[in-house]
Amino acid sequence: MKFHDTHTHSHFSPDARMTMEEGVRQAVKSGLAGMAITDHLDIGTPQLKGVFRFDPGAQQAEIERLAALYPVEIFKGVEIGLQPETLQPTREFLSPYRFDCVIASLHFVDGQDPYYGAYYENKTYRQAYAGAFELMYDMVVEYRDFDILGHFDYIARYAPYQVRDITYREFGDLLDPLLRFLATEGKALEVNTNTYRERNGHVPVLDTRILLRFRELGGEAVSLGSDAHDTFRIGENFERYKDIIRNCGFRYLAYYKNRQPVFYPIG
Numbered sequence: 245m246k247f248h249d250t251h252t253h254s255h256f257s258p259d260a261r262m263t264m265e266e267g268v269r270q271a272v273k274s275g276l277a278g279m280a281i282t283d284h285l286d287i288g289t290p291q292l293k294g295v296f297r298f299d300p301g302a303q304q305a306e307i308e309r310l311a312a313l314y315p316v317e318i319f320k321g322v323e324i325g326l327q328p329e330t331l332q333p334t335r336e337f338l339s340p341y342r343f344d345c346v347i348a349s350l351h352f353v354d355g356q357d358p359y360y361g362a363y364y365e366n367k368t369y370r371q372a373y374a375g376a377f378e379l380m381y382d383m384v385v386e387y388r389d390f391d392i393l394g395h396f397d398y399i400a401r402y403a404p405y406q407v408r409d410i411t412y413r414e415f416g417d418l419l420d421p422l423l424r425f426l427a428t429e430g431k432a433l434e435v436n437t438n439t440y441r442e443r444n445g446h447v448p449v450l451d452t453r454i455l456l457r458f459r460e461l462g463g464e465a466v467s468l469g470s471d472a473h474d475t476f477r478i479g480e481n482f483e484r485y486k487d488i489i490r491n492c493g494f495r496y497l498a499y500y501k502n503r504q505p506v507f508y509p510i511g
């Protein structure tokens with residue numbers, strides 16, 4: 245089947261290692277039907293790995309240029325990093341622009357980037373993950389103007405604990421409010437294939453009970469995103485994860501156009 249990759253980064257993201265044109269070329273080569281360019285907007289980045297904001301006008305002009313050249317649908321996207329004090333500035337920054345798709349993600353907790361490890365110090369895994377899920381819930385409810393919840397299990401990706409799988413059995417109490425909110429609001433739960441790659445000798449598992457619970461709560465939209473920062477990761481493992489999603493009872497995957505979900509059948 246032909247997929248849509250709903251989460252990719254281009255040279256408008258400081259941590260990406262490909263130009264948008266290289267990414268689009270790879271998407272064509274991989275036989276994707278479409279891709280969304282969802283560059284980072286993290287206003288108020290506590291530990292700067294670069295300036296995580298971009299000029300949406302320039303990004304969208306480049307998307308339009310490439311959309312006219314290549315046989316693949318390209319969508320205008322942004323991945324916003326939510327933090328309590330930056331919700332309003334983020335809204336203001338984005339307000340002059342129109343996007344196809346807005347991904348809401350949690351990249352920082354209590355002003356710390358889990359990527360660097362300090363966040364986990366003096367916390368049990370339960371405390372560390374609970375802190376992230378509780379903040380994520382508050383942020384998405386308050387921000388609300390988004391389409392996809394990005395990598396819900398990101399907090400475990402770089403964690404130093406033995407427990408690096410987010411399971412419904414262990415974290416269902418924290419996940420339920422989030423899943424219910426997404427289901428009720430018609431927003432998409434993202435399966436981010438970047439999470440399920442080996443790091444420090446462990447490959448995190450996508451717990452199918454989380455997908456089943458989302459469905460049980462009325463959730464319909466599931467999106468597949470590679471979160472590619474390199475060309476070789478575009479559409480990575482989509483065959484495998486679409487089977488997992490289908491086995492949880494979903495018959496469609498979702499992508500976004502003009503901020504509306506488009507459902508396409510899982511073949």
Ligand SMILES: [Zn+2]
Nearest residue numbers: 323349394395
């Ligand atoms: Zn992200």
Ligand SMILES: [Zn+2]
Nearest residue numbers: 251253323471
């Ligand atoms: Zn991303």
